[in-house]
Amino acid sequence: MAPVVVYLRTMAVFALVWWAAALLTGNPMLLPDPLRVARAVVDVAVDGELLAHAAISVVRLTASLAIAAAVTVPLGLAMGTSRTLERVVDPIVEILRPISGIAWIPLALFIFGVGHGLPIFIMAYTAAFPLLLGTIAGAKNVDRRLVDAARVMGLDRAAIMRRVVIPAALPSLLVSLRLGVASGWTAVIAAELVGAPNGLGYAISWYREMLVTPKVIAFIAMVGVSGYLYDLALRRLNDWLTPWAVDTGARL
């Protein structure tokens, strides 16, 4: 049976169970039935809110990923190839890593206030660690023999970095990018729930305060859909950039 059919069948069963639960609780504010939620989805889709907030969150995520990557990829490559640099920087990394991006929110609120800066800082910070560690591991795992072969062929350090290390580390880097996205996406929503004037997290919180539960659920679903699509896009990017890498089916 085709996957699509199985998907629809399972979701149909789920919708039925949901409906039954909604009927039992009898409180549309607490648990609206699927139809109400579907209508809410249509409402916020049609008036553009759904896409607008999603776009904002996605743009924030992308911006922070770019920032995180701009800092961590060069740093990671350098740390992966220079033992001294790694020994110097690693302690700071190990001290900061257990402190989740979320825990930075109060301090960051103090520094940035409410606005665009806060979510981007939190997300960039959160994504930075998986990205950094993945890049270091990728650089370290570059087969020594490839590097030696390049040196024998007369390439200098910069060329080796560009032609050997980076392509070899790329698969690992892209996998850690996906990991960074997963935790970064969570950080988006959290940061927006607390201190942003727009975005999916904000919308969820706003509609809950307004007690329009169907729309809350609509935006929650959008969080899931957007997250899934973003990961899908990254997987396509992964395949396109590194066709030689085997997909281990790594899931997060």
Add this chain to the structure above:
Amino acid sequence: MTIEISNVTKWFALPDGSEAQALADTSFSVADGEFVVIVGPSGCGKTTILNMMAGLIMPTAGAITIDGRPIDGPGIDRGVMFQDYALFPWRSVEGNVGFALEHGPAGAAMDEAARARRITATIALVGLKGSEHKYPHQLSGGMRQRVAFARLLAYGPKVLLMDEPLAALDAQTRTILQEELLRVWGQALPAAERRTVVFITHAIDEAVFLADRIIVMGNGPGHVRDIVAVDLPRPRGDATRVDPRFQELVQKIWSQIKNEAYRAATA
């Protein structure tokens, strides 16, 4: 326990949708207490036939019966020694040997003490006394093979199906274990007390050393080329290997397989 393989054909579905024929109209029988060895080049369906006797896969056409009853699944009357031993890595030697007794129907009628005695005796029988508490990753290839064998002996299936059990060992260990295998099987015992063994190997000298009868199989698709009776006296040992009759039999079988093996090696 007599096993009857009658006109068995097996087709496998390939990932791309097409089908490959592993076996074509294969027939032979295995008598009670017999040590039968199947030899043949790679791809002749040896493992497939063994797995069917074990009840792990079903023939596409034809029938396999044991004592007249068709085989419809795995059972404790047919024990299997897999190519890579399939030892449970999280259990010690003792834990592996006792697995069937602890968790399967074979040990249901035994109490704890009886089980423990059986386990200890079997471990001693295969020469692993002292290693009861070791884990598979701490054992050498030869030791793992003994554990796998002990695991079968502990619950005592009437039929032993062995898929190239000695293939991963070095030549010296292999030679030693061939004799060990015959000893434990009971080559010194009267025929009536021996278990039925179906053994797969690539090595022709191994086949001739161990077998009562050899089923020589061929490729394209798998089929029985010849059945050779090994009339060397038991018990067998080092003397057997220098017996001229031994070499005769090896050459006879090799000449049958040679062309196919050559083709496979240069394909």
Add this chain to the structure above:
Amino acid sequence: MGGLLIPLALPAVLVASWQALGEAFGGVRMPLPSRVVVEGVALFASGELPSAMLQSLGRVFSGFLIAAVLAIPLGILMGTVRVVERNLDPLVESFRPVAAIALLPMAILWLGTGTPAAVMLVAYAAFFPILVNTIAGAKSVDRNLVNAAATMGLAPRAILRNVILPGAVPQIAVGLRVGLGIAWTAIVAAELAVGAKSGGGGSGGIGQMMFVFYAYSIELSRIVVCMAAVGVVSLTLDWLVRRGTRRLLKWKAT
């Protein structure tokens, strides 16, 4: 001595600069390393920090336990019986990308701003990593081991319990580690968000304490103390899981 010098160099430099620049340019609320230490001791001694940490930890362990009890059997089943996996997978894959924190407003709606909502969120967050890894673990069990058990006469349920489950343990352990880490992050996030929304009241726990310090305290060094506590707990939990599962994994070849 030299071996210790390099690792400590950068942190020492950063801390020193922070102290110096903070004293020179920061306002009266500026957190400083010196004040962080002082406040840290005070908060510990007064019992505020330990009790907040215990409250958060209690929620984490409850939620984590619920998640594990649900995810491991389901994961074993899904990893072994293809039909179950195929039919449940759409549900799992649809909910997995929904970060637990997005459900916080719903959780509050249903269960209020206290511990039950927090536990529910933690359980939801930890559920998916444990499930996904358990499925992978069950699938990774060598088919021959299952076959061997079948030839020894074991019924399917016995095979699940005595072959698949033990074989999946290494991967389950990975799932538990990841899940616990995510659970801890989730609780801090949830407490923070609730604290922010309810103006500092209600939820308790370290996340809320952090927000309260931000909103109501002049002494922001306290926030940094909380952050350090979050980091220390995170490391400790990870260490605990690794120690705990190490004994279970002694059969693995190093």
